[in-house]
Amino acid sequence: MDPSHRESAQLCSGSSYGRPSSMCQCPGLSAKKRCCEGLKIFLAAMCFVYFAKALSGSYLKSTITQIEKRFEIPSSLVGIIDGSFEIGNLLVILLVSYFGAKLHRPKLIGSGCLLMSLGTFLIAVPHFIMGRYTYEGTPFHPFNSTIAVPPCLRDSKDQKLYSEIEKSRMNTDHGCDGDLASTMWLCVLLGNLLRGVGEAPIQPLGISYIDDYAREDNTAFYIGCIQTAAVIGPIFGFLLGSFCASLFVDVGFVDLNQVPITPQDSRWVGAWWLGYLVAGAISLFATIPFWFLPKEQPRPDLRKNSSTPSEQSKFILEDLKDPKIEGQLLRMSKDFLPSLKDLLGNPVFFLYLCGSVFQFNSLVGMVTYKPKYIEQQYGQTSTQTNLIIGLINIPAVALGIFSGGLIMKKFRINILGAAKLLLISAVIGYLMLMTLFVLGCERSTVAGLTFSYEGSAQISSQESPNSQCNLQCLCPKDHWDPVCGDNGVTYYSACYAGCRMSNRTGxxxxxxxxxxxxxxxxxxxxxxxxxxxxxxxxxxxRMFLYFMAISVVTSFTLSLGGTPGYILLLRCIKPELKSLALGIYTMAIRVLGKNKLDTVIV
Incomplete structure (x- = not known):
């Protein structure tokens, strides 16, 4: 290659002597396309990786109740597993945000995607190590549906039959399965923690990279596209969760015709592990484009002479094997604390940070426990809940985020207008959110809990599941397996209902x-x-329909201010501190807001 062509190649790659090229056409290389298309490829890759991480995060939300049942752990422990994502993210977010901005950002993002994929696969590993799922209950033996057991054991003959079947079931189990199952949830926790570590570079480095090399009037629209892709991810995540919840946990390993329970049964556990294999494969595929993208992109003509330099203009680390690299890293380390002080001393940034923390704190319950709330309050199954959220609620969020970016681009709204739009959407959204408190259902009629066995709604504080009608049934006190009587009353189990006979159809x-x-x-x-x-x-x-309608409108209104909020964050600080600012923002939300940014407001 002659010197002229070599120089053209350097300009086309977006870097010449460590500075972004200002050229949009590469002379002498007719096969090359316009250099600005490199940013579009990066944008498409970012949209896909946001889709992938949002899909895996929302799928985790949809499997909370499944994991709780499968590993027989309390909800408090499930909360720790869910929070391990934030723990892993917080371990590296500040270091990645500050030092990563001066290194090869696309490759760092690709490395993060790879870690996310490995962590997602790790979550599914316990299913292949543990034994087959067994559940409590006496109506039928789980492996032999031809043997019926009377739910209410009243005589020694029935008790002997039950004891023999239980003994047979225990003999078929491996002795170490119980001990193994009690600790395998740690594998799920470590996998989710690894997901958090891998997710750390995606948001701060990706958003700052877009803002560095995009036209200023296009930045809001590009960020809106990325956030919209992040919202589309949960749509497929909850749909995947709905599909997997409808499959028995040991699908492919046992004869489903011999499984006597259905998804409506409280003992049902869906194929929670299957979705993690799908999500892990998608995250692995998302890593590919970032390994082929350049370290820098050419800047548009309107920003070549502007006062908004690239984040990499202050420190240029072209070759990590350079003997001067240690001195450059040391200088970067010394500038970390002054940069942090500069950011926290910015009143606009600090107020936006505090406002975001309060916002996510108020919405954390809606995000994490909304599926479980719908199941318990409105009597929906896990499959129905995930399907409803995926097809109705989340698209409203996607439309709101995309609309916010489109409004910013169409009307060329400045930083002050972005702040006003953010404030208006938040105020209206929260006022609508308050109306959801009055859209509940009457409490369920559960015999011995909210309804007496004698048929009275007046129940004493000393009431218990036991009554004169089931005293001789020897029912387990810690087993919740509800049944619905002909009288419209729910009972703790068939045993507490005093049922003497059982039959199974399908x-x-x-x-x-x-x-x-x-x-x-x-x-x-x-x-x-x-x-x-x-x-x-x-x-x-009817209350559930009202709840979903208001929830959809509220989600659209709140998400309308998402993109203006990002623009406010990027424009109120020094350009070279964008990645660090996004990292601090993410860390503050995860520590103080106790929320997952990889899952949208639903």
Missing amino acids: NTAVYYNCSCVMQPLLGLSGGSATAGPCSKGRHCS
């Missing part, structure tokens, strides 16, 4: 001759019951 269990269930027409005991809690009724279904 995967549906029906119980007969229940001494605690009053027959609706005759007013006598001995009614029947079906597996699962009783329906909440039409009034609750």
Whole structure:
């Protein structure tokens, strides 16, 4: 290659003597396209990686109840597992944000994607190490559906039959499976922690890279596209969660015709592990483009002579093997504390940081526990809940974020206008959010808890699941396996309902001759019951429709200020501190806001 062509190649690659090139056409290299297309490739790669990380994060949300049942751990421990993502992220976020801005940002993002993929695969590993899933309950033996066990054990003959079947079940289990299952949740925690470490460079380095090399009037639109992709991810994440929750946990390993429970049964555990394999593969595929992108991009003509330099203009680390690299890194380290003081001393940045912390604190319950709230309050199954959120709620968030970026670009809104739009959307959104508190359902009629066995809504504080109708049934006190009686009352289990007979049609269990269930027409005991809690009724279904309608509008309104908020954050600080500012913002939200930024407001 002659010297002229070599110089042209350097200009086309976006770097000449460590500075971004200002050229948009590469002379002498007819096969090359316009250099500005490199930024579009980076933008597309960022959209895909945001989609991938949001999909895996939302899928984790959808499997919280499944993991809780499968590993037999309390909700408090599940919260620690969920929070391990933030722990891993916080370990490296400041270092990655500050030092990563001076290094090869695309490759660092690719490395983070690779770690995310490995962590996601690690979460699914326990399923292949643990034994097959066994569950409590006496209606049918889980591996032999031809043997029926009376739910209410009243005589020695029934008790002997139950003891023999339980002994047979215990013999089929491996002795070490119980001990192994009690510790395998640590593997899930470590996998989620590794996901947090891998996610750290994506947001601060990716957003700052876009802002460095995009036209100023296009930055808001590009960020809106990235955030919209981040919202589309949870749509597929919750749909994937809905599909996997409808499959039995040991699908492919056991004969499903021999499984006597259905997704409506409280003991059902879906194929939670399957979605992590899919999410891990998507994250792995997202790493590929970043390894082929240049360290720098050519800057647009309108910004060549502007006062907004690239983040890499202060420190240029072209060759990590350069003997002077140690001195440059030392100088960067010395400038860290002054840069941090400069950021925190900026009143606009500090106020935006505090406002964001308060906002995410107020919405953390809505984000993390909304699926579980819908299940418990409105009587929806895990499959139905994930499907509803994925198809209705999350698209409203995507539309709001994209609309915010489009408004910023179309009307060329400045930093003051961005602040006003952010404030208006937040005020209106929170006012609408307050109305959700009045859209609840009446409490469920559970015998011995909210409803007496005698049929009265007045219940004493000393009431218990035991009553005269089930005293001889020897029911386990710590086993919640609800059934719905013909009288519309939910019972702790078929045993507490006093059911003497059971039958199974397909995967549906029906119980007969229940001494605690009053027959609706005759007013006598001995009614029947079906597996699962009783329906909440039409009034609750109507309240659920109102809840979802207001929730959708609220999500759109709140997300409308998302992109203006990012622009306010990027424009109120020095350009060379953008990555560090985004890193501090992310760290503050994760520590004080206790929220996951990889999952959108739903």
